Amino acid sequence: MKVIDFEMAIDALGVSGLVKDEVSLRGGQVTRMHGHLGNLLIMWDDFGRAFTYTTCMKLSTTEPTQYHRKVAMKVFKRDTGYDLKFG
Numbered sequence: 001m002k003v004i005d006f007e008m009a010i011d012a013l014g015v016s017g018l019v020k021d022e023v024s025l026r027g028g029q030v031t032r033m034h035g036h037l038g039n040l041l042i043m044w045d046d047f048g049r050a051f052t053y054t055t056c057m058k059l060s061t062t063e064p065t066q067y068h069r070k071v072a073m074k075v076f077k078r079d080t081g082y083d084l085k086f087g
Contacts, residue, residue, distance in 0.1 A: 001046065001086060006030050009048060009084035018042075043076070048084030051076045 003023055010020060010033075017037055024032040033044045043051045053076045 001030050001048070002028065003030055005086055006033050006044065006048070006084065009086050010035065010044075012085065013082065015082075042079070042082055044082075044084060048086060050079045050082035050084070052079040052082065053077065 003025070006023070007020065010018065015037060018035055019037070020033065020035045022034040023030055029046065031046050035042045035044075039054070041053050043053065045051070
């Protein structure tokens with residue numbers, strides 16, 4: 001799908017405040033698109049399937065010179081409520 005197809009499908013969701021952030025392309029076709037709605041981060045794959053995620057902070061003591069080190073982790077969850085419909 002092309003970028004315009006994804007943008008139109010996202011707009012068709014009718015969710016106010018949904019911001020389109022980043023697009024990954026390969027050969028002019030969308031492979032991944034990212035957006036956010038407040039603190040909720042959304043990623044769509046090339047088929048328009050939605051995955052939501054949040055970033056978590058955890059403490060790590062793996063390095064001897066660092067007593068506490070923050071590590072950002074992304075936890076993806078499949079969320080059919082934001083799936084895109086093309087057409």
